[in-house]
Amino acid sequence: MRIVVAEDLYLLRDGMVRLIEAYGHEVVATATTGPETLEALLAWRPDVAVVDVRMPPTQSDEGLRAALAARAELPGLPVLILSQYVEQLYARELLADGTGAVGYLLKESVFDADQFIDALERVAAGGTAMDPAVIAKLLSSGSSTRRLDRLTEREHSVLSLMAEGLSNQAIAGRLFLSDSAISKYTTSLFGKLALTDDDNSNRRVLAVLAYLNEP
Amino acid sequence: MKTRQVTSWAASAGTGFARACVVLVLSMIVPAVWAAAVALAIRWGAGNPWSWLPVALVAPVATLALSRPVCRMFRSLIARWTDTVIAPGYRQAPPVVLMSTGYWWNGFSYERTSRDARLDQRWRLRWNDPANWRDLRFTAVVPLTAGLLAAIPPAGVAAAALGMAQPAVPARLIGLAGLALAVGSAPYAWRCVEPVAVRFLRASPAMELAERVDELTAQRADATIAQAAEIRRIERDLHDGAQARLVGLGLSLATAEKLMETDPEAARALMREARAGAATSLTELRELVKGINPPVLNDRGLVDAVRALALDSPLEVTVSAHERLRLDPPIESAAYFGTAELLTNAVKHAHATRARVYVARDDTGIVVTVEDDGRGGADERPGGGLAGLRRRLAVFDGTLDITSPAGGPTCVRMAVPCASS
Numbered sequence: 001m002r003i004v005v006a007e008d009l010y011l012l013r014d015g016m017v018r019l020i021e022a023y024g025h026e027v028v029a030t031a032t033t034g035p036e037t038l039e040a041l042l043a044w045r046p047d048v049a050v051v052d053v054r055m056p057p058t059q060s061d062e063g064l065r066a067a068l069a070a071r072a073e074l075p076g077l078p079v080l081i082l083s084q085y086v087e088q089l090y091a092r093e094l095l096a097d098g099t100g101a102v103g104y105l106l107k108e109s110v111f112d113a114d115q116f117i118d119a120l121e122r123v124a125a126g127g128t129a130m131d132p133a134v135i136a137k138l139l140s141s142g143s144s145t146r147r148l149d150r151l152t153e154r155e156h157s158v159l160s161l162m163a164e165g166l167s168n169q170a171i172a173g174r175l176f177l178s179d180s181a182i183s184k185y186t187t188s189l190f191g192k193l194a195l196t197d198d199d200n201s202n203r204r205v206l207a208v209l210a211y212l213n214e215p
Numbered sequence: 216m217k218t219r220q221v222t223s224w225a226a227s228a229g230t231g232f233a234r235a236c237v238v239l240v241l242s243m244i245v246p247a248v249w250a251a252a253v254a255l256a257i258r259w260g261a262g263n264p265w266s267w268l269p270v271a272l273v274a275p276v277a278t279l280a281l282s283r284p285v286c287r288m289f290r291s292l293i294a295r296w297t298d299t300v301i302a303p304g305y306r307q308a309p310p311v312v313l314m315s316t317g318y319w320w321n322g323f324s325y326e327r328t329s330r331d332a333r334l335d336q337r338w339r340l341r342w343n344d345p346a347n348w349r350d351l352r353f354t355a356v357v358p359l360t361a362g363l364l365a366a367i368p369p370a371g372v373a374a375a376a377l378g379m380a381q382p383a384v385p386a387r388l389i390g391l392a393g394l395a396l397a398v399g400s401a402p403y404a405w406r407c408v409e410p411v412a413v414r415f416l417r418a419s420p421a422m423e424l425a426e427r428v429d430e431l432t433a434q435r436a437d438a439t440i441a442q443a444a445e446i447r448r449i450e451r452d453l454h455d456g457a458q459a460r461l462v463g464l465g466l467s468l469a470t471a472e473k474l475m476e477t478d479p480e481a482a483r484a485l486m487r488e489a490r491a492g493a494a495t496s497l498t499e500l501r502e503l504v505k506g507i508n509p510p511v512l513n514d515r516g517l518v519d520a521v522r523a524l525a526l527d528s529p530l531e532v533t534v535s536a537h538e539r540l541r542l543d544p545p546i547e548s549a550a551y552f553g554t555a556e557l558l559t560n561a562v563k564h565a566h567a568t569r570a571r572v573y574v575a576r577d578d579t580g581i582v583v584t585v586e587d588d589g590r591g592g593a594d595e596r597p598g599g600g601l602a603g604l605r606r607r608l609a610v611f612d613g614t615l616d617i618t619s620p621a622g623g624p625t626c627v628r629m630a631v632p633c634a635s636s
Contacts, residue, residue: 053514060514085501085510088526089519108494137527 001025001047001124006037006063007082008055016050016110023117034062041070041077048124052107053083053090064090075099078123082107091134095209103129103165119165128165128205135163138212155189158182163208224402231402232372234296235365238405241288242362245354248277278354286350289357289412297409301417304346304426308336310597345422353416361408368404371397438610441603452503460496464489512551516541517581518574520551528558530567530587536574542581546611546633550574550583553604553615553629557585560600565589565625580613580632591623604629 003025007013017027028044031037033056041049049070055062067079080103081094094102103123109131110116119129139148139160151159161171172182195207252274259266290301309322311332318325319332323339326332341347371393378390418426471485504510512520518536525532542550554572561567567589575582595601595617605615613631 054510085505087511087523089511089523092526106497108497111490111494140529 001121002028002044003120004029004031004037004040004044004046004049006031006040006049006051006055006066008032008052012107019110019113019116020050020120023113025117025120033057034066037063037066038069041066042073045074045077048078048080048120050080050082050120053081061090064093068093071097071099076101076126078126079103080105080120080123080129082110086131086134088134088137091130091138095128095206098206098210100128100206101126104134105129105131106133118170122165130164130205132160132164135160138163138209150192151189155185155192158185159189159208162186163205163212165205228398228401231405232368232397234292234405235368235401237292238361238365238408239369241285241292242357242365242408244285245278245281246358246362248281249274278351282350282354283347286353286416289353289408289416293409293412296405299409299413301412304349304418304423306340306344306346308333308340311336312597345418345426349416349418353412356415357408357411361405361411364407365404368397368401371395371400434610437606441607441610449503449507452499452506456499456503457496460492460499464492464496467492508548509551512547515539517547517550520547521554521572521574521583524551524555524558525572528570529562530558531569532558532572533569534572534574537576540574540576540581542633546581546631549607549611549613550581550629550631553608554583554585556600556604557627560593561585561587561589561625564593565591565623567623567625580630583629584626585629586626587624589623589625590621591619591625592621593617593619593625593627 003020005013005016005020005027007016007030013030013032017030020027028046029040031040035057037049037051037055049067051063051067053061053064055066064081067081071077071079075097076099078101079094081090082105083090084107086104086106091104094104101123103119105116105119109119122129139156148156148159157175158171161174166174168182168186169179172179175182193208193211195211249270252269256266256270287303290303294300311319311321311329313329314320314325316325318327319329321332321336324332324335326335374393375390375397378386378388378393381387381390467485467489471482471489474482474485509520509523511523516539518534518539521536522534525534541547558570558572561570565587567587570585570587572586573582573584575584593601595605601615601617608615608629608631611631611633613629616628616630617625618627619625
């Protein structure tokens with residue numbers, strides 16, 4: 001995969017480039033400021049971009065804005081946001097255009113290199129990779145809670161993992177259950193939530209999140 | 216045209232006469248008390264020193280007791296008749312607090328019971344309050360100025376009534392003159408009360424400045440205390456949390472290094488532990504940073520930060536705001552933490568299920584209103600969250616209005632004067 005890394009801290013940028021290259025992917029460009037990021041994304045059209053939220057010159061949400069601007073130019077450009085903190089508001093903004101191929105993870109997710117690269121590949125393939133912290137907040141907040149009451153505890157955890165962007169197989173791995181058991185749970189929870197099933201993982205996550213965002 | 220002018224003049228003469236009578240009666244209340252006391256003393260025997268006791272004792276006490284209600288009446292009448300508003304400016308009593316020693320502290324002294332503490336506080340406030348001395352001064356001045364002028368129309372009417380009743384022609388003429396005087400002066404006689412009140416009842420600019428300096432001194436002390444407490448909290452959180460965890464991390468790594476040769480399996484387990492520890496201390500640091508300066512507030516400003524709060528709240532929160540506004544960072548942060556605290560209160564104390572937050576700008580500053588559908592009954596206890604919030608807003612000259620009848624709903628309005636950029 002051809003990857004663009006946008007991160008202003010030298011140590012982290014360097015570490016990430018090494019990690020990505022160690023897994024056999026190619027880093028085509030790096031950027032250290034918001035405008036540079038936008039430029040690199042538009043010029044290189046990478047298979048996936050790793051972008052930090054907070055970057056110079058203003059040290060506010062430059063990176064996120066650059067990513068959103070690039071996606072407005074190139075719809076569906078895969079972007080994985082890596083941030084020091086996860087914020088529902090930003091996650092919702094990323095998901096808002098409904099084209100998928102987005103991820104929003106905490107920076108320490110690079111500690112677990114396998115999962116980080118897995119998330120990168122998922123986003124590049126048009127799927128999503130959301131941080132469990134975001135999903136937990138989305139699932140617990142306000143309006144949708146009452147309708148989620150109908151789910152069993154097991155179905156609830158399957159739904160959280162599905163909303164993170166994992167495939168049935170990956171969910172089975174995380175929960176130490178068989179594939180067939182997971183598909184049973186997904187069928188029953190799709191039924192309870194009245195969502196149409198679809199084997200495209202991206203559409204599946206978007207359907208879940210759209211359901212959660214309903215007022 | 217002419218008749219209309221005459222009727223309107225007659226109407227203003229009528230209201231003027233009534234107002235003059237009110238001013239006369241109000242301003243003569245205190246002199247009447249003194250006159251009654253003197254009359255009593257003379258009746259009991261002017262030579263007996265004991266008979267002057269009412270004049271020496273009762274009349275001054277009555278003056279002290281009456282000056283405040285009389286002045287309050289004058290202020291409200293002047294505000295109603297003219298557009299001049301005269302602020303009372305009485306000092307507010309600080310809350311009476313039960314100390315851990317069992318004594319009550321009222322801001323001045325320790326007392327054994329809360330009743331004593333309140334009584335003591337009331338007398339001290341009365342004695343020290345410049346507004347109180349202004350009231351007394353006005354009570355003394357007003358009978359000789361506005362009171363005398365306001366007496367003209369009623370006196371004219373009295374002269375007319377007495378003079379007309381006499382058969383003699385000169386007396387009747389005097390009565391007629393009295394009537395003319397009463398009718399002619401009626402629309403104007405009461406008006407003197409306004410300039411007199413402005414001069415003697417309103418605080419002088421110097422006094423207002425002195426009051427303001429006292430207020431600012433108190434605010435500065437509050438700000439210093441709040442800041443020191445905040446720094447202590449941050450220090451404690453760092454010391455107990457991230458710092459301790461990093462020490463543990465170092466220890467695990469040192470042990471792992473030692474075990475690497477002899478027991479690689481145990482070393483690997485320790486490394487895993489260390490990684491988990493690093494992740495936990497990151498989480499703790501993140502929470503700490505969020506408590507000092509929330510990242511969204513920093514990135515996007517108040518409105519989006521409040522939206523982010525709304526998303527994180529277990530309540531169903533709707534946020535209404537007209538524009539994306541950027542304010543001075545300290546004010547923004549005060550408004551943000553205030554909103555966060557109010558939403559927390561709505562969940563924890565009011566057991567609300569939904570809330571509305573309005574963020575708006577007006578000519579003077581920023582106004583944030585938080586309403587919930589909870590059970591209400593929020594009260595502002597000294598040392599409690601709401602009192603702390605009021606103190607934090609007061610640092611910026613901000614105000615806090617709480618409407619929270621028992622049974623709900625609660626509506627809290629925070630207003631901070633500022634100029635937005």
